[in-house]
Amino acid sequence: MRLSVSLWPPPEIVEVLGALDRVPGVQWSVPAQWLVKVRPLGTVPERLVPALAEALADELDGAPAVRCALGPRVRSIGQWLGVPVAGLDELAEAVFAATAPIVPVTHPQPFRADVVIARGRVPAALAGQAVSGEWVADRIALVADRSTAGRPRFEELFRHELRLPD
Numbered sequence: 001m002r003l004s005v006s007l008w009p010p011p012e013i014v015e016v017l018g019a020l021d022r023v024p025g026v027q028w029s030v031p032a033q034w035l036v037k038v039r040p041l042g043t044v045p046e047r048l049v050p051a052l053a054e055a056l057a058d059e060l061d062g063a064p065a066v067r068c069a070l071g072p073r074v075r076s077i078g079q080w081l082g083v084p085v086a087g088l089d090e091l092a093e094a095v096f097a098a099t100a101p102i103v104p105v106t107h108p109q110p111f112r113a114d115v116v117i118a119r120g121r122v123p124a125a126l127a128g129q130a131v132s133g134e135w136v137a138d139r140i141a142l143v144a145d146r147s148t149a150g151r152p153r154f155e156e157l158f159r160h161e162l163r164l165p166d
Contacts, residue, residue: 002145003041003049003103003157005056005095007137009034009115013070016133017083017115020074026081027120032152034115036068036085038140039095041103051102052142053158059098065138065162066091074117076127082114083131091140091162138162 009017014031022028044052068087075082092111118126142158 001044001046003044003052004035004037004143004145005039005041005099005140006035006037006143007068007140009036009068010135013133013135016070016131017117020083020117020129020131023126026118026122026126028118029116030152032154033147034117035143035154036088036113036115036137038088038092038113039099039111040107041099042106044103048102049142049157052099055098055102056095056140056142056158056160059094060140060160060162063091063094063160063162065136065164068135068137070115070133071131074127074129074131075114076122076124077114077116079119079121080116081118081122081126082116085113085115088113088137091137095140136164138164 014034017034018031066087068085070083070085075084096105139159139161141156144155144157146153146155
């Protein structure tokens with residue numbers, strides 16, 4: 001199954017993303033797909049899920065909530081279009097440290113977090129639209145992507161609450 005360690009933007013950020021300009025002929029993602037992957041894990045055997053959940057729980061015990069910021073501009077990510085999400089560096093380091101012994105890192109580093117808003121052959125000219133928004137992420141999850149063509153479906157296999165400031 002395809003797994004990632006991800007967080008979900010709150011409704012006010014989903015609204016910001018939904019207000020971005022759309023042009024016809026592009027495969028735009030839908031709000032159900034707008035998660036922020038802190039660490040994509042790729043295809044992982046189901047038998048590793050308990051070890052991943054335990055490693056994340058141990059590593060993130062007491063970890064603080066993080067302030068996330070969208071933008072400043074939509075960017076091209078290969079053939080995709082994404083909105084950068086800043087503020088996740090320390091959390092991502094902890095997630096990578098916890099999960100790399102179980103699922104080795106195979107994608108380019110350093111990893112950059114984005115909300116993917118379009119897939120497929122996206123014209124590079126669509127990049128550059130200004131976007132901004134902030135939120136505090138107070139939970140992170142191990143997410144299984146069980147989507148099929150035209151039917152996004154994500155399942156949280158493990159959720160960890162991040163500590164809010166006193």
